[in-house]
Amino acid sequence: KAGVTQTPRYLIKTRGQQVTLSCSPISGHRSVSWYQQTPGQGLQFLFEYFSETQRNKGNFPGRFSGRQFSNSRSEMNVSTLELGDSALYLCASSLGHSSTDTQYFGPGTRLTVL
Amino acid sequence: GQQLNQSPQSMFIQEGEDVSMNCTSSSIFNTWLWYKQDPGEGPVLLIALYKAGELTSNGRLTAQFGITRKDSFLNISASIPSDVGIYFCAGLTSGTYKYIFGTGTRLKVLA
Numbered sequence: 001k002a003g004v005t006q007t008p009r010y011l012i013k014t015r016g017q018q019v020t021l022s023c024s025p026i027s028g029h030r031s032v033s034w035y036q037q038t039p040g041q042g043l044q045f046l047f048e049y050f051s052e053t054q055r056n057k058g059n060f061p062g063r064f065s066g067r068q069f070s071n072s073r074s075e076m077n078v079s080t081l082e083l084g085d086s087a088l089y090l091c092a093s094s095l096g097h098s099s100t101d102t103q104y105f106g107p108g109t110r111l112t113v114l
Numbered sequence: 115g116q117q118l119n120q121s122p123q124s125m126f127i128q129e130g131e132d133v134s135m136n137c138t139s140s141s142i143f144n145t146w147l148w149y150k151q152d153p154g155e156g157p158v159l160l161i162a163l164y165k166a167g168e169l170t171s172n173g174r175l176t177a178q179f180g181i182t183r184k185d186s187f188l189n190i191s192a193s194i195p196s197d198v199g200i201y202f203c204a205g206l207t208s209g210t211y212k213y214i215f216g217t218g219t220r221l222k223v224l225a
Contacts, residue, residue, distance in 0.1 A: 006154075006156075031211060033212075033213065042149070042215065042217050042218055043157075043202065044217045045212065045213075045215075048211060048212060055211055056211060056212040075182075079219055088154070090156050090157070091129065091215075092156075094132070096211055098207075099144035099145065099206060099208040099209065099210075099211075100144055100145050100158065100164040101145060101206060102145070103147065103149060103159075103164045103186075103204070103213055105149070105156035105157045105158070105159075106156050107155055107156045108154070110154065110155045110156065
């Protein structure tokens, strides 16, 4: 079974631009979560989608948004990029319907904002 | 919000030594997960625990789900250089579907 895939792996943008990141979950997984990881902040939860609905949300500004499609693939969008948005963005998938569940991560997208 | 206290934050050990790290929470979890992350890569799942008291091994790694359901431990036996990385714990509470992550333990192995 293929793992979680993320595209692109690397991205360079300039301040003020917007960016869209893509995540394809493991087949059969309906929950997709997004995390931001910076060297000093660890894993910060952005949001979680299940069956095309945002079910959980972290404490990030409205510039960060996401969506999930009917095939469970998910996209994350960041508008009006700031230098502080430079980070590794991780996507993770799970079955999403049980409290005894296992979450698997993709390789991440490294975003650099200049 | 919920927090996971993970310790130690970092550790240097000699190759061949055993390593222990743990996570504690103020909340009860139904699932504990342990991950290892190499630089620039996504975390890789090492061990998943679903039951209080459960002890699970994966090669040289052994993890336990605490009886109180508020803590978990990861042990690495006979460490080798490729064990270098950051280890994260994560917990899942009933009904939330949102994983809470520890701050990570950075492991460095001296050959």
